[in-house]
Amino acid sequence: MLTMSATTPPARRPRADAQRNRDHILDVAEQHFGEHGVTGSLDAIAKRAGVGAGTLYRHFPTREALLAALLAARDDELVARREAIRTGSTDAAEALDGWLRALTDWASAFDGLPEPLRAAMSAEASPLALTCQGYITTTDEFLADAQREGSARAEVRGRDLFLATLATSWARGAAMADESSPASMADLTRTGWATTQPPCDAPRSVLG
Amino acid sequence: MLTMSATTPPARRPRADAQRNRDHILDVAEQHFGEHGVTGSLDAIAKRAGVGAGTLYRHFPTREALLAALLAARDDELVARREAIRTGSTDAAEALDGWLRALTDWASAFDGLPEPLRAAMSAEASPLALTCQGYITTTDEFLADAQREGSARAEVRGRDLFLATLATSWARGAAMADESSPASMADLTRTGWATTQPPCDAPRSVLG
Amino acid sequence: MLTMSATTPPARRPRADAQRNRDHILDVAEQHFGEHGVTGSLDAIAKRAGVGAGTLYRHFPTREALLAALLAARDDELVARREAIRTGSTDAAEALDGWLRALTDWASAFDGLPEPLRAAMSAEASPLALTCQGYITTTDEFLADAQREGSARAEVRGRDLFLATLATSWARGAAMADESSPASMADLTRTGWATTQPPCDAPRSVLG
Amino acid sequence: MLTMSATTPPARRPRADAQRNRDHILDVAEQHFGEHGVTGSLDAIAKRAGVGAGTLYRHFPTREALLAALLAARDDELVARREAIRTGSTDAAEALDGWLRALTDWASAFDGLPEPLRAAMSAEASPLALTCQGYITTTDEFLADAQREGSARAEVRGRDLFLATLATSWARGAAMADESSPASMADLTRTGWATTQPPCDAPRSVLG
DNA sequence: AATGAATGAGTGTTCATTCAT
DNA sequence: TATGAATGAACACTCATTCAT
Missing domain, CATH: 1.10.10.60 (Homeodomain-like)
Structure with missing residues (x-):
């Protein structure tokens, strides 16, 4: 009007x-x-x-549409957090870490939320797909900064990190709530369990 | 008769x-x-x-009891693989990596299998709990070797790695089937996304 | 404006x-x-x-009102066909036959159309009732001509023939689409299955 | 045992x-x-x-299965009627007429019954298909007798007559209950509206 | 020991119709 | 006058679990 x-x-x-x-x-x-x-x-x-x-x-x-609306309502929070991270971080690695932490919290809003989010990553039709895509893009930005800075491995992709945050949320499920895990999924995601790099010619992935 | x-x-x-x-x-x-x-x-x-x-x-x-029986039938395979790794590995890091790969395959036997396995990790009542516990113990053994060797971080626990393999299986779900991920969950689990260690006094975990 | x-x-x-x-x-x-x-x-x-x-x-x-409007829009076609039959027919029997054919086509415009039309035949309130009534009247006219000519049975009424065309349309439903029926409903309506007339005192109708 | x-x-x-x-x-x-x-x-x-x-x-x-069971329970009646007709009829034409009358009653057991029956005629998967097929066969037998006797047109098929009885039942729907139709669908089915046969070379069917 | 009938709340979805705006 | 949001009962169908036989 x-x-x-x-x-x-x-x-x-x-x-x-x-x-x-x-x-x-x-x-x-x-x-x-x-x-x-x-x-x-x-x-x-x-x-x-x-x-x-x-x-x-x-x-x-659909249930996905409802979830997407619920998450949209939380978008503001996440955007605010992103901005706070951008302005408040001293280096790109900490910024990326902060952003992944924010994403993990976000994906833990409800029990079982990671599941439809993961599904949405490969189903373009889902209303959640857009939601995911937006955050993947942001992850890519933070990651690119860290890679430019030399503090993130070159072969990692935002999509992979996003999926890893979903997996981390998933692992946190009620099941583990009580257990304080000194070396959590997220730790592993950042630094891995190995102290040294695998040989360059060896297959790096457990998945092959 | x-x-x-x-x-x-x-x-x-x-x-x-x-x-x-x-x-x-x-x-x-x-x-x-x-x-x-x-x-x-x-x-x-x-x-x-x-x-x-x-x-x-x-x-x-219960459904869990059925799953447990199904997995028990596959225990032989996993035990054989464990032995093959033990005898065939030159260093403890590769042995641990091989074992985690085996676990990831094992947890991918059926769509959705990681879910009840994770649940069983904190529900002692579940028939799957025993199954998990056994493999966690094995993971601890491989991990201890690697830690003794100095090739695995000291603060990591077998339980965490086991959970990480479940999460990796979970992430593999149909979603990523088509996508060849150059830096997969498992890569991240081994080496992380960071090229350097975080400062000792900083919070290391995204999860806190 | x-x-x-x-x-x-x-x-x-x-x-x-x-x-x-x-x-x-x-x-x-x-x-x-x-x-x-x-x-x-x-x-x-x-x-x-x-x-x-x-x-x-x-x-x-109501749905009937919408259908009635839809059929009203097709009234022109049917009127044109009626006129073509009137001017082009050599005898009243062929004219009646042509008209019934036109009606059958008309009632087959949409899947399931015969149902509400039949219902309208006895529900004066329905907006389709008027539509039906008009075509029944026309059927009566063609029939009267044929009866005068001696080529249609005296006891048949336009209303009955109209209903028979609806039934024919109904029978045509997907069910019979593939089947080429050498002696179709419409054939039966014209000449019946019997080669001879039933005895005058016998009950003529299967319906009683 | x-x-x-x-x-x-x-x-x-x-x-x-x-x-x-x-x-x-x-x-x-x-x-x-x-x-x-x-x-x-x-x-x-x-x-x-x-x-x-x-x-x-x-x-x-399925609904069809329930209807089929309901009709199966009535099969006895129809079989009894068939036998009564077989033993009690003086000529094959009257037998056929009687059988069609029985079928029409049978298909009028419930409002709307003709619809799924017609559908079943072309859907072999339906549990009603068997029901229909049995009665079509019986119709074929009565019809063959009448055709041998010369009292039924040679080109008519049992399947057509069965469908015609369904159409007759359909036409009887509540709509027409009140109307006593001196020349009903069934009359038409038996003797048609025409007093004479159409020319041999002319298309006999209203449907073409 | 085995059967399979029974349960009955639960699933997502549809739709003609009404009515606040 | 037109809108389209709201209604809410109805739909067919599923399934883990219990229990009479």
Whole structure:
């Protein structure tokens, strides 16, 4: 109504109650997924939100769409953290480490979240794919800085590090919550278990 | 009834039936999990095996018990591989690397297998817990050798490496199948992304 | 607003918009019913037409109303065919046969169309009832000619023949599409399966 | 155990309560379909029968399977009627007529029944397909008799007549219940509307 | 010891219709 | 007048687990 940009077509006001509904559903979903993990019942969310299943479905046609919306709402946090890291880091290696830490926290928002995120990495159709792609790009930026600086291995790719943060989140699952692991997945991801590099001609990967 | 071997007591029917049933169920389960992942329907397995659901349940009271039996059947392979590594390795680092590779393959036997394995790591009640524990112990042995040799970081624990192999298997999931990752999870696990060690007083872990 | 034609009263917006909307909905509905049969989703039609569900509902309060409008748009064709038959037929029997053929084609416009048409035959409230009634009347006219000519049985009524064409369309459903039926429903409707007339005092109808 | 034929495997007694359950479900389904037509809710049937949805589904995996079972229960009636017709008819034409009348009644057992029956005529997978096929065969037999006798047109096939009875049932749908049609679909099927045969070289079918 | 019937809540999804805006 | 969000019951179908036989 006021200084609306030209990008939106007629830009009908999204009908205040619809927006309120949507927001409420998101609140409830956040709580429900927090309690029951990302596989929690969608029907239960609708019920808890006091809306019909159809309403939930209209706003978020798939579980992935709902998750994507939930994560979008957290995008601000992650962006803020990224900026804080950019301005506050003394070297690129620490910046990259900080960013990976942020990603790991982000992927740990709900129990089981890493699973659909990983799936989205190879399913372009998923609404989560875009989400992932954006963060992979950011990871690539931090990584490039570190590689320029000489503090990150040249052959590593942002995509790999992103996947590693998902795996780290996954490993953290409720199972390990109680165990304080002095050398965690993330440690390994940074420095590995070996004290020396493998011979150049040997296969480097356990996976082959 | 007719040509009964002498080994069985005077029991009416040799328990060979039950044993054959059990073995057949395992064969079928292996195939079914191979096709549908570890969340495949137990009912379907019973049906494919031509037994009642109750029979399946009697032999393997939980999905975990069935998985544990399936993995037990593969224990021989892994033991053989362990021995081959022990006798064939020139240094402890390569031996450890080889063992982790073997574990990663083992945990990739079925789609979704890493999930219950991770869960079993902190649930002592699970029939899979024992399975895991055995391999963790072996990992500890290989690791201790490497640490003695000075080729593995002192603060790393076998438990952590075992979990890392599960995470690596998990990351391999269909998602990455097509992507040839020049620096895979396993690479990262061995050497990390950093070229240098972090300062001694800095927090080393992304997870904290 | 700008070049408003003189025909419309001082109404704010020419109802041309509404008319165009209506026409567009009809176009889309024709295509959608063509693809998904007459039970296709009305919501989907509204979406494909780019209008709200309420708008569709305003123009066509029921599925029957929408179908009736769709068929009304085809009325011209059928009228033209009727005239062609009237002028081009040498005898009343062939004219009637031609008309029934036209009706059968008409009732086969969409998958499942015969169903609501039959329902409309006894539900005067339906918007399709009028449509049907008109064609029944025409059928009566052709039939009367044939009866006068002596080439149609006296006790047959237009209503019955109309229903028979619906049944023929119904029988044509995908089921028989592949089967070339040497003696089709329509053949039976014209000449029956019997070579001779049943005795006058015998019950003639299978239905009683 | 006793003189059990070799066809059934171990032929475990179907567990009396299961059989009772099955029968009860059939009773309830019959009533429910009678009230709501063949599209009535399966869930509702389960609820009315006091069993879980899974139980219904175990006995009758699809709606068609349930209908087939329902019709199988009526097979006795139809067989009895067939025998009565065979022994009681003076000529093959009347026998065929009687059989078609029986079929029409049979296909009118529930509202909407003709629809899945027609579908089954071209879908071999359907459990109803067998049902239909059996009655088509019987129709062929009656028809052959009539054709030998010279009282049925040579080019007609049992399959066509069976389909015509379905169409007749369909036309009878609630819609026409009130209307007493002096020349019904069935009349038309027997003798057609024409008093004379179409010219031999002319296309005989309205459908072409 | 084995069977397989029963359970029944749960899954995601659809849709005609109403109504707040 | 038109919109499209909301409704919410209904749909077919699944499955791990229990238990009567």
